[in-house]
Amino acid sequence: MPHRTFFWFFFPSGLAMLLFIGLPIISSFFQSLHIEPEQILMEVEKCDPFGCKTETKVDIEATTKLQEEQPLGRFNGLGTYGDRNHLAFDEIKEAWTNSSSMAEFTDILLNLPFYKALLFTLTFCFAVTPPVVVLGFIVALSVNTITKSLKGPTIFGVILPMIVTPLIGSLVLFWMIDAKGILGSFIQFLFDDPNLSLKSSSQLTWITLIIYGIWHNTPFAFVVFYAALQTVPQDPIEAAIIDGASRYERVRHIVIPHLYPVATFIILICLMDNFRVLEPIIGFAAEGVAQSLSWMIYNDLRSENKMLFGSAGATSMLTIIGVAILLTPVLIRTWREFRTER
């Protein structure tokens, strides 16, 4: 196809992506270099019958004027990246010199907002992915063996948790897990503790979120594994049966090796998807104990009176770096595939 024709065919789609995905990333970076203008303070002398005193208060007029002149705020360079809410260099240095043991240092480090969020995000990613792959594989094997007429409805049932948006999915589970809901009461009954609530401690909330993550992500792994199972060659399996291999041995030595590439694909996608975890935290009302990187950005942009564009921009940039690290293996894989295709 000539370049000219290609250009006109691709132009609308490319323009949309450039304007609304490419530019925002640059705009985010630009915002992260700025910081909200300080409020201009003025001293006012206030006199009443008991005497005069000076008060400092915000000069609203001057502040609004400054905001109009510099809507993005003043230039701050990379300052926002190093402040307490992001990489917190000063705090880390201080903690390093002052803390007596490694444990104390880690404790201080993980109480800084950014590192706390990073810890949760990574824990969530790496706790959810392995069970998702294993469960997805088992369910796929299992569905593959049932009668053909039952397959359709079964698959529909199994993929439901994936179809609903994470916010709705987490709400549905949250209402059941609530201390007054059916699962919550059941757990209280099980442990014989009428005050037990999954919301009561941070560990329990984290576990709940991770269980939700597994529930939501397993269908995706299932679908991909199930499709891959249809492509497993039958000849080696029959040969193995004739040689007297048990069912377990056949799965272990023929099916699983065949599915390795698919499994890596699922793992990478799962890690990438879960790295942006946000909605479950809102759905489970877990903001207090579990914050993710995405939630930090959401929170900066949510604040009613003043949106912290600078802070949100800086966290966005750091998140993108995280995504880039996770994405590298996928890119290398695509590159190889594309080269062999040619």
Place this chain on the structure above:
Amino acid sequence: MESKINRYSKQLILINSFFILAWLIVSVFPFIWTFWGSFKVKADFFSRADWMFAVTGVNTLIETGDTSTVKAYVESWTEGEFWKATMNTIIITVSVVTISLFLGTLGAYALSRSTYKYTFWILIAALIFRAMPHITLVSGYLFPFFQLNVWGILPTTIIVLVAINQPFTLWLLYSFFKTVPKELDESALIDGCSYFQAFRFVIMPVMWPGVVTAGLFSMMLAYNDFTVTSLLLNQQNYTMVPKINAYLGTIEHSGNYMWAVSSVVSATAPLFMIIMFFQRQLISGLTAGAVKG
């Protein structure tokens, strides 16, 4: 194609059936429970005394005179203005699906037929764009949108969702067009068609299976979106998902909490119906494209 020697033992079938049944309960029961509970009052759905109240509806009987009630539905749709959120969702979903399919088919067709190296870099760029967390993009939108005074309205959100959706649509349709034999449109070109005519008269009639799959995914993205719609729309223009979240903001009001429960059912039911019809396309899309991330 099960060979006769690969028969399953009775024992295995039994264990397998149990496992599948258990897994089905895990994935389906929460939705059935929520559906059932949405016809009860809050004192039953979140029952302090006995969880069985949610099944029998004891308090619902006391409060409304019947064991089940549609009060939460009626109130959320009228007083809670859920009808408006539904309208907005329909407008956004239909527009996003139409526009992104239009742009996507043209772009993906060009990508699949061009033999130059830049197509690879475009596809890689699309893959990177696809991996960007939506919230980081939103943080880049807000400030310019405020300055341009286009924040809060539906068209802005539609364009943003179309753009966010493009990378996946492109990849999906690209791999679909790769399976359409090149000879088909090449013969049309030899017969004197322009590229556009070849696309219009030769490719368009055979591209519908791929388009339906891509459309299904665009629909799910637009319908399910929370990050973009909750931050880029003002309260009056909220779609269903941010609206449900807004109901939850007022927990003190016990009536509102059931609004959220009933709205979850109202929002999920149509989606499930659509998926029931298009399940095959959904699964083929997830596997064929192999680029969900």
